[in-house]
Amino acid sequence: xxxxxxxxxxxxxxxxxxxxxxxxxxxxxxxxxxxxxxxxxxxxxxxxxxxxxxxxxxxxxxxxxxxxxxxxxxxxxxxxxxxxxxxxxxxxxxxxxxxxxxxxxxxxxxxxxxxxxxxxxxxxxxxxxxxxxxxxxxxxxxxxxxxxxxxxxxxxxxxxxxxxxxxxxxxxxxxxxxxxxxxx
Amino acid sequence: xxxxxxxxxxxxxxxxxxxxxxxxxxxxxxxxxxxxxxxxxxxxxxxxxxxxxxxxxxxxxxxxxxxxxxxxxxxxxxxxxxxxxxxxxxxxxxxxxxxxxxxxxxxxxxxxxxxxxxxxxxxxxxxxxxxxxxxxxxxxxxxxxxxxxxxxxxxxxxxxxxxxxxxxxxxxx
Numbered sequence: 467x468x469x470x471x472x473x474x475x476x477x478x479x480x481x482x483x484x485x486x487x488x489x490x491x492x493x494x495x496x497x498x499x500x501x502x503x504x505x506x507x508x509x510x511x512x513x514x515x516x517x518x519x520x521x522x523x524x525x526x527x528x529x530x531x532x533x534x535x536x537x538x539x540x541x542x543x544x545x546x547x548x549x550x551x552x553x554x555x556x557x558x559x560x561x562x563x564x565x566x567x568x569x570x571x572x573x574x575x576x577x578x579x580x581x582x583x584x585x586x587x588x589x590x591x592x593x594x595x596x597x598x599x600x601x602x603x604x605x606x607x608x609x610x611x612x613x614x615x616x617x618x619x620x621x622x623x624x625x626x627x628x629x630x631x632x633x634x635x636x637x638x639x640x641x642x643x644x645x646x647x648x649x650x
Numbered sequence: 651x652x653x654x655x656x657x658x659x660x661x662x663x664x665x666x667x668x669x670x671x672x673x674x675x676x677x678x679x680x681x682x683x684x685x686x687x688x689x690x691x692x693x694x695x696x697x698x699x700x701x702x703x704x705x706x707x708x709x710x711x712x713x714x715x716x717x718x719x720x721x722x723x724x725x726x727x728x729x730x731x732x733x734x735x736x737x738x739x740x741x742x743x744x745x746x747x748x749x750x751x752x753x754x755x756x757x758x759x760x761x762x763x764x765x766x767x768x769x770x771x772x773x774x775x776x777x778x779x780x781x782x783x784x785x786x787x788x789x790x791x792x793x794x795x796x797x798x799x800x801x802x803x804x805x806x807x808x809x810x811x812x813x814x815x816x817x818x819x820x821x822x823x
Binding site for chain 1: 685689816822
């Protein structure tokens with residue numbers, strides 16, 4: 467019995483973890499140097515491949531017909547002007563707090579209504595006032611770029627692809643935002 | 651009793667080696683957890699931000715990864731192109747001497763630097779067919795700066811051939 471116990475004791479062994487530890491200790495400083503706690507992204511259009519051509523075709527078709535212009539005033543109100551084949555429509559979204567905060571919820575509702583009327587327009591010309599700070603411009607751009615989440619899923623809007631004639635569903639509202647007043 | 655003590659002595663002799671061993675299993679466990687966390691946070695992003703009081707990027711829901719383009723930083727203290735200070739500013743205000751007299755939107759020193767960069771890229775593109783000048787510039791701008799200043803920067807960039815200005819932002823949670 468004692469002989470059996472001794473044999474069993476001999477059968478156990480210690481795994482040599484020292485080389486593994488060496489590797490880990492070498493990797494950790496390298497990873498520590500490249501660690502990021504804040505993720506930097508870029509404002510551009512995340513257009514899905516299937517929708518991209520339809521959006522490009524719709525933009526090309528509407529380029530000279532429908533133009534959506536949005537101005538952000540110093541009092542944080544937003545004016546939306548639509549030039550539709552010579553006719554002009556104007557909408558105004560008052561500030562949530564005058565001179566302090568834009569009404570982003572109101573703006574989103576207004577933009578959704580415009581989108582229902584012009585589902586195949588994706589380009590928007592943004593004309594902020596000189597005194598508006600960058601973070602507020604970015605907030606306004608975020609509000610009109612894509613639809614919002616409702617019950618864990620993004621609201622979808624549909625438009626007809628002019629090249630195929632088939633309906634296309636997307637969560638994009640006005641992904642192509644250009645600064646219209648840069649040139650003067 | 652004496653026999654059992656002799657047996658215990660042999661057992662101890664057998665079990666305790668003469669050399670000393672450190673128990674590193676728990677340490678390896680800890681390192682593996684740390685390694686997983688670090689690998690998740692690993693980034694190879696071309697945009698490097700050095701935290702400072704005069705440069706806080708705006709937050710956005712945009713998820714587009716930044717591209718490897720010419721980098722321009724507009725902070726409260728100045729305008730930088732590829733880490734080179736081009737314009738000195740104080741609290742986000744540009745000196746009137748840095749702006750063109752006839753065109754108040756035009757920042758001459760910035761134009762000179764961007765034009766130089768554009769010429770350099772075009773020259774490289776003429777030798778290397780894989781590279782082309784696409785006029786893209788990634789602008790890292792302080793969130794509190796007024797559009798007035800950013801408009802001047804974008805206008806000058808546009809004249810220098812960099813008409814595709816992209817804004818660097820921090821991904822909103």
